[in-house]
Amino acid sequence: MSVRQSLLAILDQGPCYGYQLRAEFDRRTGSTWPLNVGQIYSTLDRLERDGLVQKADIDADGQNYYEITDAGRDEVATWLGSPVAPSAAVRNELAIKLAIAVTLPGVDIAHVIQVQRSASLRTLQELTRTKNSTDNPESAEELAWLLVVDSLIFAAEAEVRWLDHSEARLARAVAAGFATPLPLNTEIPKRGRPAKSPAVSS
Numbered sequence: 001m002s003v004r005q006s007l008l009a010i011l012d013q014g015p016c017y018g019y020q021l022r023a024e025f026d027r028r029t030g031s032t033w034p035l036n037v038g039q040i041y042s043t044l045d046r047l048e049r050d051g052l053v054q055k056a057d058i059d060a061d062g063q064n065y066y067e068i069t070d071a072g073r074d075e076v077a078t079w080l081g082s083p084v085a086p087s088a089a090v091r092n093e094l095a096i097k098l099a100i101a102v103t104l105p106g107v108d109i110a111h112v113i114q115v116q117r118s119a120s121l122r123t124l125q126e127l128t129r130t131k132n133s134t135d136n137p138e139s140a141e142e143l144a145w146l147l148v149v150d151s152l153i154f155a156a157e158a159e160v161r162w163l164d165h166s167e168a169r170l171a172r173a174v175a176a177g178f179a180t181p182l183p184l185n186t187e188i189p190k191r192g193r194p195a196k197s198p199a200v201s202s
Helices: 003-013 018-029 038-048 068-078 095-100 108-134 140-174
Strands: 053-058 064-068
Touching: 003 018, 003 038, 003 064, 003 068, 018 038, 018 140, 038 053, 038 064, 038 095, 064 068, 095 108
Parallel strands: none
Antiparallel strands: 053 064
């Protein structure tokens, strides 16, 4: 999730101060991704450093407003007009947990999957109940919130399907006899970067 571009897009509607930006972000996303004020102000500092926002007026309460610059508007337009690419840095904690668990001795991986599936199904049921309570939006705010809830529902459904698939894959591996723990590799790893392969002459 891009906090940077989201805050810029809100500022494109008019100058805001930090707490106001946080409230606007929460209002537009149904408080799905709570941001603390420190995160807001550190993002504003970086946006100012990069020339995408600038400090504006200070009100009677001492609130310092920020306003978007032309470069910031260009960034918002680019963000809204571009697809979101999955980040290579994002690690799926559940996938890593299962990957490690299946290599360890004495772990009942089927139980690990069942526990997670139960939790994922509970989450899915809660999200579905939440969605059904306001499934006919009467404002842009409700519509924005429903779009976020729909996304979370689809993600939960995908997680349950993946867990079912993983359980079936595990059963096949057990039947084939290769779902065995990995022993520690006793070979001492070499320090530094791997040596480059010699160039092949043509």
